[in-house]
Amino acid sequence: MAERVTVSLTLNGERRTFEVPPGRRLLDLLRDDAGLIGTKEGCGAGECGACTVLLDGSPVTSCLVLAASADGHDVVTVEGLASAGRLHPFQEALVTRGGVQCGFCTPGIAVTGVAILAHREADPSEQARLLSGNLCRCTGYTKVIEALQTVTGMENE
Amino acid sequence: MPVREVLRPGSVAEALEALALHPDALPIAGGTDLMVQLRNGRKNATTLVDLDRLGLAGLQESDEGITIGAGTRMDAIAADPRIRRLYPALAEAAAQIGAWPIQCRATLGGNLANASPAADTAPALIVEGARLVVASTAGTRQVPVEEFFLAPGRSALTPGELIISVRLPSPELGPGLRAVERFVKVGPRREQIISIVSLAGRALVGTDGTLFEFRLALGSVAPTPVRARRTEHLLTGRRPDAELRREAVRVLQDEIAPIDDVRAPAGYRRIACAVLLDRFLEEAARG
Numbered sequence: 073m074a075e076r077v078t079v080s081l082t083l084n085g086e087r088r089t090f091e092v093p094p095g096r097r098l099l100d101l102l103r104d105d106a107g108l109i110g111t112k113e114g115c116g117a118g119e120c121g122a123c124t125v126l127l128d129g130s131p132v133t134s135c136l137v138l139a140a141s142a143d144g145h146d147v148v149t150v151e152g153l154a155s156a157g158r159l160h161p162f163q164e165a166l167v168t169r170g171g172v173q174c175g176f177c178t179p180g181i182a183v184t185g186v187a188i189l190a191h192r193e194a195d196p197s198e199q200a201r202l203l204s205g206n207l208c209r210c211t212g213y214t215k216v217i218e219a220l221q222t223v224t225g226m227e228n229e
Numbered sequence: 230m231p232v233r234e235v236l237r238p239g240s241v242a243e244a245l246e247a248l249a250l251h252p253d254a255l256p257i258a259g260g261t262d263l264m265v266q267l268r269n270g271r272k273n274a275t276t277l278v279d280l281d282r283l284g285l286a287g288l289q290e291s292d293e294g295i296t297i298g299a300g301t302r303m304d305a306i307a308a309d310p311r312i313r314r315l316y317p318a319l320a321e322a323a324a325q326i327g328a329w330p331i332q333c334r335a336t337l338g339g340n341l342a343n344a345s346p347a348a349d350t351a352p353a354l355i356v357e358g359a360r361l362v363v364a365s366t367a368g369t370r371q372v373p374v375e376e377f378f379l380a381p382g383r384s385a386l387t388p389g390e391l392i393i394s395v396r397l398p399s400p401e402l403g404p405g406l407r408a409v410e411r412f413v414k415v416g417p418r419r420e421q422i423i424s425i426v427s428l429a430g431r432a433l434v435g436t437d438g439t440l441f442e443f444r445l446a447l448g449s450v451a452p453t454p455v456r457a458r459r460t461e462h463l464l465t466g467r468r469p470d471a472e473l474r475r476e477a478v479r480v481l482q483d484e485i486a487p488i489d490d491v492r493a494p495a496g497y498r499r500i501a502c503a504v505l506l507d508r509f510l511e512e513a514a515r516g
Contacts, residue, residue, distance in 0.1 A: 133331065137264070
């Protein structure tokens, strides 16, 4: 199996190039080729949202993205949400509000939550709707929405 | 069978040439259906043709209506003010496909080309009278969405053909008439579900509640998305009072062909589509 395809993308702000098997999923490029294991695989079918990353600023399930299709695009994983050594305010709020329990869904929730805030969506029921593709079996979502509301409140002050 | 090659054409012409040269290749857009099917073996391809660089996303307005590029993603369709105003059933369908991360990736062309009986944009586009523009190296042709679906997973696309865009005609509206257009679906939760039943209706309603024009299409109740012509015929030109609504439900239940599957038994689908139709007619007549 010598077939390879070149994928050049901006990954967490850095230009990176990978040579990967043609059928590679973006999820596998991130975890196995780039070593960014923060992004998790849950269902592998786009149902659970654990593998959510930002593609050109929009949340997508990376298990359904062909790595070759990400060529030339901008990808941000959970590792790229912090800046200058500080967690994103939503990540901070997940910690302080107790929006994390087992933690497996947390990278996907963090990514989608940051996208919700980037869209300036402040209404909690609309925030919940946008978060509905990220399944969490521990928190019951209440603390996650509280964490979003904490950041929304800080931004409005 | 693993994918051995991904072709990444930079234009529609290059893509059509690639598809002509590789008759067994599968085009891939958002991948939200195809990536799952390639993994579970329901589809096989050694060559994929990636449509990412074709520039097929976006809307064009003209006197005749709106043309939506096949690569336009569901989140863009759901949010577009022109689609929300003129073609609300399509906007509602796009907003109910998967959840947000799916909507940010799934394309209109992909939802149709996959030819699922449960494709949510299909019933909406059928009642809106949409046509697909499909192209191959042999030329371009138009196919009404209503005639596009042949069987589960099978469409009118021939090998080498690609959906380029979807054309929606300008909605007609006579004096004193108002348009009522809806898309609704039934599932175990609101988001991230494959429709157990979906229904799109479009009615031009007079001041007294008469349905001067009425179109009805459903998903997941037959081998393909279907237009319910007998139900349309019964209701067109009449005012849907309670008695006529009951009769319409009987006609609709008779003209669909639902099956038992993992999502629901056929009997549930018959009941669910009756409820959806009754609600739509009640809303249309209420004004």
